[in-house]
Each structure stands twice: as structure tokens, then as C-alpha cells.
Amino acid sequence: MSLMRPSSPHTHSASSISSTSSVMRTVVLATLPGLIALTHFFGVGSILNLLLAIIFCLGFETLALKLRKKPVLFYLGDYSALVTAILLALAVPPYAPWWLIATGSFFAIVVAKHLYGGLGFNPFNPAMVGYVVLLISFPVEMTQWRIPAIEGLGYLPLLDSLNAIFAGAHLDGFTSATPLDAIKHNQGLTVEDLYATHSAFQSAKIAGTGWEWVNIGFLVGGLYLLYQKVFTWHAPVGMLAALFILPVFFYDGGSSASAGSPFFHLFSGATMLGAFFIITDPVTSATSTLGRLIYGAAIGALVFIIRVWGNYPDAVAFAVLLMNFAAPFIDYYTVPRTYGHERAQSALRKEDEH
Amino acid sequence: MRKIFDFHGGIHPPENKHQSTQGGIESIALPKELIIPLNQHVGAAADPVVETGQHVLKGQLIAEAHGFVSANIHAPTSGHIRAIELRTANHASGMAVLSIVLEPDGEDRWIELESCDQPETLDAQAIIAKVRAAGLAGMGGAGFPTSVKLGGKDIQTLILNAAECEPYITADDILLRHYAAEVLAGAQLLARVFPRLESILIGIEDNKPEAIASLEHALAAQPNTGNTLAIEIVVVPTKYPSGGEKQLIQLLTGKEVPSGKIPAAIGIVMQNVATARAAWRAVRYGEPLISRITTVVGKALKKQGNIEVLIGTPIAHVLSERGFRETESERVVVGGPMMGWAIEDTLAPVVKATNCLLLPSKEELPAAPPEQACIRCGLCAEACPAELLPQQLYWYARAEDQEKLRAYNIFDCIECGACSYVCPSSIPLVQYYRAAKGTIRQAEKDKRKSDQARLRFEARQERIAKAEAEKEAKRLERKKAAEEAKRKLAEKQAAEKSASAYSATESAKDSTKDSAKKDAGEPDMKAIKSEMVKEALAAAAAKKSAQQDDSSEAEKELKRLQRGLSSAESRLERARATLLKNQEEGADATRLDTLAARVKEAEQKVNDARKKLEAAQ
Numbered sequence: 001m002s003l004m005r006p007s008s009p010h011t012h013s014a015s016s017i018s019s020t021s022s023v024m025r026t027v028v029l030a031t032l033p034g035l036i037a038l039t040h041f042f043g044v045g046s047i048l049n050l051l052l053a054i055i056f057c058l059g060f061e062t063l064a065l066k067l068r069k070k071p072v073l074f075y076l077g078d079y080s081a082l083v084t085a086i087l088l089a090l091a092v093p094p095y096a097p098w099w100l101i102a103t104g105s106f107f108a109i110v111v112a113k114h115l116y117g118g119l120g121f122n123p124f125n126p127a128m129v130g131y132v133v134l135l136i137s138f139p140v141e142m143t144q145w146r147i148p149a150i151e152g153l154g155y156l157p158l159l160d161s162l163n164a165i166f167a168g169a170h171l172d173g174f175t176s177a178t179p180l181d182a183i184k185h186n187q188g189l190t191v192e193d194l195y196a197t198h199s200a201f202q203s204a205k206i207a208g209t210g211w212e213w214v215n216i217g218f219l220v221g222g223l224y225l226l227y228q229k230v231f232t233w234h235a236p237v238g239m240l241a242a243l244f245i246l247p248v249f250f251y252d253g254g255s256s257a258s259a260g261s262p263f264f265h266l267f268s269g270a271t272m273l274g275a276f277f278i279i280t281d282p283v284t285s286a287t288s289t290l291g292r293l294i295y296g297a298a299i300g301a302l303v304f305i306i307r308v309w310g311n312y313p314d315a316v317a318f319a320v321l322l323m324n325f326a327a328p329f330i331d332y333y334t335v336p337r338t339y340g341h342e343r344a345q346s347a348l349r350k351e352d353e354h
Numbered sequence: 355m356r357k358i359f360d361f362h363g364g365i366h367p368p369e370n371k372h373q374s375t376q377g378g379i380e381s382i383a384l385p386k387e388l389i390i391p392l393n394q395h396v397g398a399a400a401d402p403v404v405e406t407g408q409h410v411l412k413g414q415l416i417a418e419a420h421g422f423v424s425a426n427i428h429a430p431t432s433g434h435i436r437a438i439e440l441r442t443a444n445h446a447s448g449m450a451v452l453s454i455v456l457e458p459d460g461e462d463r464w465i466e467l468e469s470c471d472q473p474e475t476l477d478a479q480a481i482i483a484k485v486r487a488a489g490l491a492g493m494g495g496a497g498f499p500t501s502v503k504l505g506g507k508d509i510q511t512l513i514l515n516a517a518e519c520e521p522y523i524t525a526d527d528i529l530l531r532h533y534a535a536e537v538l539a540g541a542q543l544l545a546r547v548f549p550r551l552e553s554i555l556i557g558i559e560d561n562k563p564e565a566i567a568s569l570e571h572a573l574a575a576q577p578n579t580g581n582t583l584a585i586e587i588v589v590v591p592t593k594y595p596s597g598g599e600k601q602l603i604q605l606l607t608g609k610e611v612p613s614g615k616i617p618a619a620i621g622i623v624m625q626n627v628a629t630a631r632a633a634w635r636a637v638r639y640g641e642p643l644i645s646r647i648t649t650v651v652g653k654a655l656k657k658q659g660n661i662e663v664l665i666g667t668p669i670a671h672v673l674s675e676r677g678f679r680e681t682e683s684e685r686v687v688v689g690g691p692m693m694g695w696a697i698e699d700t701l702a703p704v705v706k707a708t709n710c711l712l713l714p715s716k717e718e719l720p721a722a723p724p725e726q727a728c729i730r731c732g733l734c735a736e737a738c739p740a741e742l743l744p745q746q747l748y749w750y751a752r753a754e755d756q757e758k759l760r761a762y763n764i765f766d767c768i769e770c771g772a773c774s775y776v777c778p779s780s781i782p783l784v785q786y787y788r789a790a791k792g793t794i795r796q797a798e799k800d801k802r803k804s805d806q807a808r809l810r811f812e813a814r815q816e817r818i819a820k821a822e823a824e825k826e827a828k829r830l831e832r833k834k835a836a837e838e839a840k841r842k843l844a845e846k847q848a849a850e851k852s853a854s855a856y857s858a859t860e861s862a863k864d865s866t867k868d869s870a871k872k873d874a875g876e877p878d879m880k881a882i883k884s885e886m887v888k889e890a891l892a893a894a895a896a897k898k899s900a901q902q903d904d905s906s907e908a909e910k911e912l913k914r915l916q917r918g919l920s921s922a923e924s925r926l927e928r929a930r931a932t933l934l935k936n937q938e939e940g941a942d943a944t945r946l947d948t949l950a951a952r953v954k955e956a957e958q959k960v961n962d963a964r965k966k967l968e969a970a971q
């Protein structure tokens with residue numbers, strides 16, 4: 001291309017989200033409350049995950065850029081690999097062995113992102129691709145969540161943690177069923193009894209020990225991002241609304257067959273992380289605001305369905321990937337009505353249908 | 355209170371208006387020469403009516419509107435016409451346009467103007483004629499000939515645009531502070547052109563309190579003659595691009611201009627406030643449009659403010675008068691930071707639509723950072739006042755998918771730049787859209803051309819085939835006629851022979867006359883004779899008509915050759931003109947070569963045609 005003459009506009013927004021790098025930096029910042037909660041309840045495992053994921057993701061990113069002959073520093077500067085690393089690290093159970101993180105990072109960065117053409121061209125959320133690959137390949141490692149520290153156990157000593165991560169030492173006796181498992185495998189107890197007896201709900205009000213606070217942490221971070229206008233409310237509200245409304249029909253008065261209360265679903269598992277940090281990934285979601293509302297709601301519904309009737313403990317990653325598939329179709333049918341046009345039209349319309 | 359509607363999206367860039375509103379309306383020294391382009395407006399270029407060397411007075415007509423959509427051009431000051439030649443245009447492309455070069459004599463002597471003491475007595479036609487004579491063209495930036503917009507019959511709403519939403523620009527603001535009364539008078543004047551007018555609105559952003567106060571003051575002081583419509587000042591919230599024609603219409607009326615249509619389609623006409631004032635001065639005082647208020651602003655200047663500039667003043671002259679520090683400047687922008695264009699040659703002149711010259715320093719408006727990948731964040735779609743999906747347009751512009759670009763309504767993009775402004779990946783979106791629009795238009799043109807060529811070719815083939823068929827039919831007819839004649843002749847001879855033979859044997863065989871034979875074999879000589887006469891006549895007629903046909907054929911052929919010659923000649927002329935133009939514009943050598951070859955070819959064709967014609971004659 002020839003040298004471009006500077007074209008209008010000659011000015012650019014100077015707000016805090018005026019560049020892709022600053023958007024990503026803001027996102028990184030916003031994960032802090034959730035990360036702190038995770039660390040508070042599950043120990044340094046998440047932070048160790050994070051360090052490993054950052055090393056591997058940035059490493060793979062550099063490698064991929066080198067192979068694709070792209071300016072490495074310029075592209076690292078968009079911080080997108082960092083965000084992927086963080087999301088992957090937060091989704092994987094704390095104290096996960098290092099090779100788990102490495103494999104996840106590889107699939108996230110190299111396969112899901114660069115093989116598709118790099119940032120902006122990836123149809124699937126890289127972190128979720130990495131997560132799902134791990135979940136399917138290594139179900140045991142991926143479902144071992146440490147018992148929250150509040151249950152009488154202290155934090156895992158650092159040496160043991162390193163052992164678990166690098167030498168594959170088993171954490172038996174330190175792991176337990178997550179609240180989602182507890183509800184799913186509940187036999188014969190009313191929800192009230194379950195909350196009273198099951199260890200996963202010890203000293204918890206809504207959605208399980210530790211988990212509710214982790215979710216509150218991500219909610220706070222998410223609200224901060226909304227305030228910073230990093231994304232619009234549509235996708236998160238769509239997802240949370242669906243995830244709130246559906247359980248109303250299946251709560252079953254808290255009987256032993258109950259699928260869990262609306263609040264339980266809002267504050268357990270990866271709900272808030274998903275709603276504010278994963279489904280809001282602009283690249284892989286629908287584009288228009290209406291499209292995002294639909295996209296979010298569909299994810300919320302899928303999450304609920306998979307949680308209650310599926311075989312996997314949490315469902316956010318699957319739901320997100322499924323809807324990544326559907327995003328282009330949502331886009332086609334949710335083109336906004338352009339100024340001066342009678343009504344909105346699908347982008348699939350043919351030329352002669354004016 | 356009128357309900358104020360909202361338009362989708364929009365942005366709030368830093369206003370940067372105070373820099374240029376401190377002073378009043380200043381003036382600068384006369385430049386050494388004025389460069390007055392013949393095409394400052396949308397439409398056909400005006401035809402010069404002066405000659406090189408001629409002395410003209412200020413306000414004298416120097417170029418006349420060519421056709422309906424065009425505008426007159428007048429001398430901005432008195433002086434001598436030095437040249438009528440190609441000069442750099444005030445245009446993003448930096449191309450050269452035919453311009454009149456005027457050397458001021460320094461006396462600034464006016465031609466006698468035809469003023470009108472009672473403009474309220476003029477009828478619509480007279481007003482339009484005066485506006486047209488004064489060479490008015492939209493002063494808000496678009497430069498559409500004003501008189502053309504006054505022709506609408508079914509206009510209910512006249513809107514004066516004083517929104518001036520672009521950062522930095524304050525030309526209209528300052529104009530209203532000083533000449534609100536004239537603007538209102540202009541509005542009333544223009545209103546009288548529309549027989550079915552119901553309301554006159556002035557739309558202005560709320561960041562111009564002084565201008566609003568001045569307007570209100572003038573409105574209160576306006577003599578109420580009873581039979582004029584009341585003017586309503588509508589203050590709208592500051593949001594870019596509220597001053598876009600479509601957006602202001604939406605803000606004030608809640609209506610949308612249908613896609614691909616002009617506001618007149620929904621009974622609305624919009625004029626810029628500076629145009630309204632110019633209309634007033636044109637009708638009341640007979641003053642043509644020869645100067646305008648231009649905001650000259652930016653940190654690369656020693657002095658910023660609004661200047662009354664003569665049309666045709668080289669931008670370089672304005673800049674040197676304002677202490678322009680070239681080393682500090684990032685670029686020279688004509689218009690505002692959102693929609694203006696950067697020019698490279700500052701010898702380009704100020705024209706009727708130039709509302710701002712922006713000379714930002716490097717820190718003020720730094721060059722755009724390198725473009726990053728689109729992360730589909732949707733910020734652009736949120737900002738787009740046309741409710742497009744800029745990210746999709748960008749995607750398909752890169753993929754050069756023209757069908758999808760249309761499906762996503764690329765032609766409804768007003769190139770306001772709001773999307774680029776917010777894009778975190780600093781993608782120059784508007785640039786992509788402009789290029790894509792250009793390609794689509796070109797493709798359409800090419801298609802139309804090739805369609806036409808195909809139609810022409812087919813029609814020609816058909817014509818030729820028809821002519822051939824006719825010729826063949828005539829040939830056959832002639833042949834048939836000739837054969838018939840031959841046959842008849844032979845028959846006649848045979849009959850004569852047999853007749854003589856008959857008469858010879860008659861006498862010999864008289865006695866053995868067989869009545870049956872007579873009945874059957876004896877030809878009726880009378881009948882034969884009359885038949886023969888008829889045949890001969892017919893043959894003669896056929897021959898004659900054939901001859902006639904031949905002569906008209908020849909005539910047609912002659913005419914055809916003449917036509918061929920004249921079209922070959924005009925083709926040659928055109929080829930020569932293009933060559934000349936390209937030479938003047940300094941096109942590259944290969945292009946000149948091909949053009950020269952084309953001229954040669956055309957010459958050859960003319961010679962051929964001439965020879966053929968001579969031969970036929």
C-alpha cells in the first residue's frame with residue numbers, strides 16, 4: 001500500500017479505553033478482586049497458576065508471532081495474550097500441575113488464536129478453548145478443587161504447593177466436591193439440609209463456601225469494567241437474567257430434586273467470571289447490542305441446562321464455545337436499523353430485495 | 355418548548371472552541387494574488403467571462419454559472435486578471451482545477467451594486483434570481499449551490515444550521531454574535547420562497563451561549579410585520595455530529611431523511627446560517643459572495659481567531675499573516691478535526707465553503723498510532739450516528755466484498771469519523787469506507803459503460819444484419835423481376851414464332867382444320883399481347899425502382915461516411931484534449947505515451963474516413 005495521506009478524523013479519543021492496550025489493561029486490573037477472593041479461600045494456587053499461565057501464554061504468543069513474521073513487541077503490546085493467560089489461570093483449579101497450564105496455554109494461544117489468524121480473527125474464545133481441551137483430556141486434574149481454607153484446614157504450605165505443581169504430588173484429602181457437584185449429586189436431602197450438612201456449604205449463605213465470595217469479587221470487577229465502558233451491559237445482563245430466571249422454574253421449593261436456587265446459580269462456579277470477563281470478549285461474541293443481549297441470554301440458558309442435566313461440573317466454557325459458533329448467525333439477524341431506512345434488515349438479504 | 359429528539363450514537367470530543375472566540379472578526383492584508391477556482395461548488399464549473407489582462411472591479415462577475423447546478427463567481431477585489439489556468443485545488447486529492455488568477459490593484463474599488471430597499475416586496479422568483487446572481491453556495495462546508503435548494507415546492511420546514519458541532523470551528527458562532535439580525539432577515543427572506551412553509555427553525559448547540567443570546571436579542575428586536583412566520587431558536591445538546599444535516603433534522607423534527615434521498619423528500623430544506631446572511635446581503639445590497647468568515651486556529655499559529663477572508667486568498671497567505679510555525683505543525687487541515695482534509699500544497703485558496711483552517715501542533719493532534727487488529731469491541735457501532743455496524747463495514751471493506759458492504763448500508767455512512775475517533779485499535783475506518791465507496795462507484799460506472807457498449811454493439815450487429823437482409827431481399831426481387839422479364843420475352847418470341855408458323859400452315863391446312871385443336875392450341879393473340887405489354891411495363895417499373903433504390907442506398911452510404919468522419923474527428927479532438935490535460939497535470943510518461951498513441955490512432959481513423967468519403971463522392 002502506498003503511503004497513506006492522513007485522513008479524517010484528525011483527532012482521537014483520549015478516554016481510558018481509547019486504545020486496545022488500555023482496554024486490556026483495564027480488564028487485567030478488574031480481575032483483581034476475584035483473584036484476591038480465590039487466593040483468600042484456596043491459597044496461593046491461583047497466583048501460581050497465573051504466573052505459569054503468563055509465562056506460557058506470552059511465550060507461545062512470542063513464538064507464534066515470530067513464526068508468522070510479525071513484529072513481536074507491537075503485538076505483545078495489545079495485552080491480549082495476557083488477558084487470555086489470566087482467564088485460563090482463573091478457570092483452572094488452583095495447584096494444577098504445570099503441564100496442564102502449558103497444554104492449555106498452547107491450545108489457547110497457538111491453536112485457538114494464531115492458527116485462525118491472530119487477534120480479531122479467532123472465532124472461539126482462546127481461554128475457553130484451552131480450558132475445554134483440558135477438561136476433556138484431563139478430567140481428574142481439572143476437577144480437583146482444594147477445600148476452601150475456611151473449612152478448618154489452613155493453606156497448603158508453599159513447598160507442598162510447588163510439589164503438587166511440578167512433581168505431581170497428589171492433593172488427596174485436600175480436595176472436595178464443589179458446591180455445584182454437591183447439588184447435582186444430592187440424594188434425598190432438601191436444599192436446606194444440604195446447606196446445613198454438606199461441607200461445601202459450611203458457613204456459606206448462598207452458593208457455597210468461598211465460591212460466593214469469588215463470584216462477588218468478579219462481579220465487583222465486572223461492574224468496574226461496565227463503569228469504565230469497556231463493554232455494554234447487554235451480554236452480562238442477558239446471561240445473568242437467564243441464569244436467574246430459569247432456576248425459578250426448577251428450584252422445586254428446595255426439595256431434594258431441586259436444581260438449586262436462582263441465587264445459587266448466580267454465585268457459584270464460574271458464573272460471574274463468565275458473565276463479565278469471558279462472554280464479554282468482543283472478538284468472539286455477537287456485535288450489535290441486541291445481538292449481545294441474545295448471545296448472553298443463550299449462554300445463561302446453556303449454562304443452566306448443562307449444569308443441571310449435563311455431565312460436566314461447570315458449564316460456562318461449553319456454553320461460551322457453543323455460542324461462539326452461533327455468534328455470526330446472531331449477527332446476521334440483528335443488524336440495527338440504519339438511519340433513513342424503514343426497518344432493519346438481515347445482512348443476508350440479497351441485492352434485489354431492496 | 356419544542357421537543358428535542360435524539361440521534362443514535364455520537365461522541366463528545368474536546369470542543370477547543372475558546373481559542374478562536376476571544377477576538378472578533380479580524381481582517382488580513384490583501385494577498386499578492388487571488389486564485390479563484392471555477393468550481394468551488396457542487397456541480398458544473400462556471401464559465402469565465404473575463405480575459406487575461408482585463409481589469410475588473412470588486413464584485414464584478416468573472417465567471418458565469420454553467421447550467422442549473424452551478425454558481426456565479428465574482429471578483430473579490432478590484433485588479434487585473436493575470437491568468438486563467440490550472441491551479442492547485444482546495445481538495446483532499448490536491449488536484450489542479452481551472453482557476454482565475456487575479457492580481458489586486460490595492461484600491462478595492464466596488465462595482466456599482468444593485469440594492470433593493472424593499473426586499474419584502476420581491477416575489478419568490480426574484481429572490482431566487484438574486485441569490486443565484488450573487489453566486490451563493492452552501493457555506494457550511496458542502497458548497498451546494500443555494501439557489502437550487504430554493505426550488506423545492508413542497509417545503510414545510512426551513513432549518514438554519516447553526517449547530518457547528520465540529521471541534522475548533524467557530525465561524526458560525528462568531529457570525530451569529532455579530533450579525534444575528536442579518537441572519538434572521540435572511541431566514542425570513544428565504545422563507546418567502548417556499549409557498550407552503552410552516553416553520554422556520556434555527557438549530558444551535560448549547561455550547562454557544564453568546565450566539566444564542568445574540569440570536570434571541572435580534573429575534574426580540576425583529577419588526578413583527580404580522581404576515582411572516584415566527585422563527586424558533588432550538589437549542590440542542592452538544593454532541594458531535596449534531597450539525598450533520600441528517601442528524602440536525604432528526605434532532606429538531608424526529609424525522610429521518612430516507613436513505614438515498616435529500617431532505618426535500620420529507621419537506622425540509624436546510625441552510626447554513628452564514629448562507630442565510632449572504633442571501634440577505636445579496637438581495638438587500640446586491641452583494642455577491644466574495645468573502646467569508648473562516649476560523650483560523652491551532653497551536654502552530656501565533657495568533658488564532660476568526661478572519662473575514664476574501665475568496666481566493668491562498669491559504670499560505672492566511673498562514674503567514676498569522677505567524678504559522680511550520681516546524682511545529684503536524685499537518686494543514688481544511689475544515690475541522692473530524693471531517694476536514696489535510697492538504698499538502700498551501701497555495702490552495704480559501705473557497706466559499708472553507709469554514710476553518712486548522713493548524714495543530716504536533717502535540718495538539720498527534721499523528722494516529724499504528725493500526726491494530728479490530729477486536730470487535732463495538733465501540734464504533736455505539737458511536738455511529740447512522741446506526742451502521744462500522745466493524746462489519748471494515749471487515750467487508752478489507753475483504754472487498756461489495757455485496758456485503760451494500761447489505762450493511764455503506765452508502766448511508768456520512769463519513770463523520772465518530773467510529774474512527776473511538777476505535778481503540780486506531781483503525782482509520784473512514785479511510786477504508788471512502789476507498790470502498792470509490793471502488794463500488796467505479797465498478798458501477800464500469801458496469802454501466804460495458805452494458806452500454808454491449809447494447810451498442812448488439813444494436814449495431816442487428817442493424818448490419820437487417821441491412822444485409824434487406825439488400826439480399828432486394829437483390830432477389832431484382833433477380834426475380836429480371837428472370838420474369840426474360841421468361842416473358844422468351845414466351846413472346848415463342849408466341850410470335852408459333853403465330854407465324856400458324857399463319858403459314860393455316861392456309862395449307864385450312865380444309866383439315868380441327869376445331870378441337872383450335873380450341874386447345876390456338877393462343878389468343880390479343881390476350882398475349884396485352885399480357886406482354888403489362889409484363890414490359892412491370893419490368894420497366896421494377897428496373898426503375900431498383901435504380902431508385904440504388905441511388906438512395908448511395909445517399910445513405912454517403913451520409914454514413916460523413917457521420918463516421920465527424921465522429922472520428924470529435925474523437926480525435928477528445929483524445930487531443932485528454933493528452934493536453936494530462937501533460938499539464940504532469941501525468942507519468944507511460945500514460946502520456948498511450949494517450950499520444952491514441953491521438954495518432956484517431957488521426958489515422960479521420961484520414962481513413964475522409965478518404966472513404968471522397969471515394970464515395
Ligand code: SF4
Binds near residue numbers: 727728731733734781
Ligand atoms: S471500535 Fe475499532 S476495534 Fe472496536 S469494533 Fe470498531 S473497528 Fe473494531
Ligand code: SF4
Binds near residue numbers: 737766770774783
Ligand atoms: S463515519 Fe460512517 S460508519 Fe463511522 S460513525 Fe460516521 S456514519 Fe458511522
